[in-house]
Amino acid sequence: MKGSIRFNWRKGTNSRQLIWKSSVPGIFLLLMIGMIFYVSSSQVQRNLTRQYFSSSSKTAIQAIDQVYTPLLLTFKISSLWVQIGQIDDLGDPGIYGDSLKSLMLQEFLIQSLTFRDSTGKELDAYTLENGDIELFINEKDAAQTLNTMRESSGMSFVNTLGFTEIEEKSRVSPLKLSQSYNLPVLNKSGVTLYYKLYKDSETYIELWLDFSLKQLATAISEYSIDENTVIFILLDDEDFVTYPIRELLKIKRTSEGGTPFELKSNPLDIEIIQAIYNLMENPDSTASSINRISLPSGDWWTQYSTIELMDSSIVIGSYTPEDNLLIARIQNPLIILLIVITAFIGFYFFLLFNDYRTVLKTQLVITEEEKVKQMIILGENLYCEFKSSMRWDYKEECASKIMEQVIMKSISAFSNSDGGTLLVGVQDDGEILGLEKDYACLKEVGKDYFELHLRTLMSNMFGVAYPVSNIKVDFPVINGCEICRINIRPGDKPLYIVNNEKGSGKTEKFFVRSGNSSRQISSLKEITDYVMNRFS
Incomplete structure (x- = not known):
């Protein structure tokens, strides 16, 4: 099968x-x-999202930290120059120029830098196309300095949390970070860091550091950061800049020159940074903790850390929309x-x-056939009897209604006793003859008409109700021959066989099982006693 x-x-x-x-x-x-239930749980999704964001955010913060820390270290080193005072006090540029060039070459992100003292004199250093570094000292109000070129290129430090005037801020930071613009000299998209260092109330040095966004993007691309992440830098006076990782990667893949990349913050960035700033003001919030921010625009995950720089500090962090995190993106497909x-x-x-049900049913059928075979092997007994046919007389080689009477006699004997099984189509010695001869004697060939004829005989002999509730008929196939198995229940009332004998009219006979055969009880007294004992 x-x-x-x-x-x-x-x-x-x-x-x-x-x-x-x-x-x-x-x-x-x-x-x-x-x-399915686990992944569908909102709490589980939130925990998985937190874990995924934690890994991605730590990588992002580590990347931006390793980029900016050397730049901030340059500011710390330059603070030593303040102790000298003015640029003129530094001496001959030929003495310190090599050290300054070495610093710029070591910090490969720095494209150019400017020192300006409190007298207005500037020291400019910038990298040329061939990699050489030029060093110039410009007097106050010189027409062509790096600062004048920065201003003409559109350098802007204004990017605040709702403030337009620096005096309105809660604190003025000596550290500033510009928005992206075309850096002077090399005409590359970049950003300028500004720091002002005081020796006393009148003596100070201002420092500008220019670095290329493409080199920043190249450095960050070495880390595996989710492209939907946005890195932010927040200063003491609420100035901030944002660097979308997706946009930085575009810069990395694009040639230099031409129109600078616009990495300006949009209103949504301002809304998110404002929420992060409020979170930082919360005394229960700690640096490096992971937080979830719910805004009308959606839910966001953020993490940040603080870098101290002398009397100032810089907050570096990242935020990612929850819907774009890997766990959120794969949840529905994963559930599907x-x-x-x-x-x-x-x-x-x-x-x-x-x-299994089909095979079991098949094997149950096989078991029933084996049960019939076992009955035949055991032979006739008190509860089992064999009859060669229902109509065909094998001795006379013709159809005979006498054979039908024999079948009725056996059924009545089983019913009057303790019930039993009558196998039609089986010789007394157990030889299987089948029902083909009987089928041929009927008006229609087949087991259906055979059963119909059998039940008609019983209804005529014992009443219509008897075969309905007391007889079960089936047709097992044994050794390729179809036989008839008649299971007879013990009867509730005595059954009699009615014969129409010539000369004497109708006569009733009473049969019971005796050993392996059906025997007639002729004595009226014996019949009465048996019926009283059996059916009372």
Whole structure:
């Protein structure tokens, strides 16, 4: 059979095989169902999102920290120059120029820098296309300095949380960070860091550091950061800049020159940074902690850390929209995948149990045939009798209604006794003859008409109600021959065989089982005693 071939059932071990074949898929089914509920849980999703964002955010902060820390270190080093006082006090540029060039070459992000003292004199250094570094000292109000070129290129430090005038801020930071613009000299998209260092109330040095966004993007691209992440830098006076990772990666893949990349913050960035700033003001919030921010525009995850720089500080952090995090993006497809897998496992169980039921039913049929064979092997007894046919007389080689009377006699004997089975189509010695001869004697060939004729005989003899509730007929096939098995229940009332004998009219005979045969009780007294004992 198709099912037995598909699942390779072995007779006699069906139940054990069913358990074995369904155990592993059953475990997977329960696992899939559990995972569907697990992944669908909002709390679980939030925890998984937190874990994923934590990993991505730490990488982002580490990347930007390793880029900016050397730049901030340059500011710390330059603070030593303040102790000298003015640029003229530094001496001959040929003495300190090599050290300054070495610093710029070491910090490869720095494209150019400017020192300006409190007298207005400037020291400019910038990198040329060939990699050389030029060093110039410009007097106060010189027409062509790096600062004049920065201003003409559109350098702007204004990017605040709702403030337009620096005097309105809660604190003025000596550290500033410009928005992106075309850097002077090399005409590259970049950013300028500004710091003002005081020796006393009148003596100070201002420092500008220019660095290329492409080199910043190249440095950050070495880290595995989610492209939907936005890096932000927040200063003491609420100035801030944002660097979307996706936009930085575009800069890395694009040639230099031309129109600068616009990395200006939009209203949504301002809204998010304002929320982060408020979060930082909360005394319960700690640096490096992961926070979830809910805004009308959506939910965001953020993390930040603080870098101290002398009397100032800089906050470096990142934020990512929850909907764009990997866990949020894969949750629905993952649930669909789990449901599909669960459906396949469920379909497997459907095929398995359907096949098991089919095979079991087939084997039950085989078992019934074996039971009949066993009955035949055991031979006739008190509860079993064989009859060669219902109509065909094998001795006379013709159809005979006498054979029908014999069948009725055996049925009445079983009913009057303790019930039993009558096998029609089996010789007394157990030889299987089949029903072909009987079928040929009937108006229609086949077991259906055979059974109809049999029940008609019983209804005529014992009443219409008798065969309905007391007789069960089926047709097992033994050794390729179809026989008739008649199961007779013990009767609730005595049955009599009515004969129409010539000369004497109708006569009633009473039969019971005696050993392996049906015997007639002729004595009226014996019949009365038997009926009283058996049916009372």
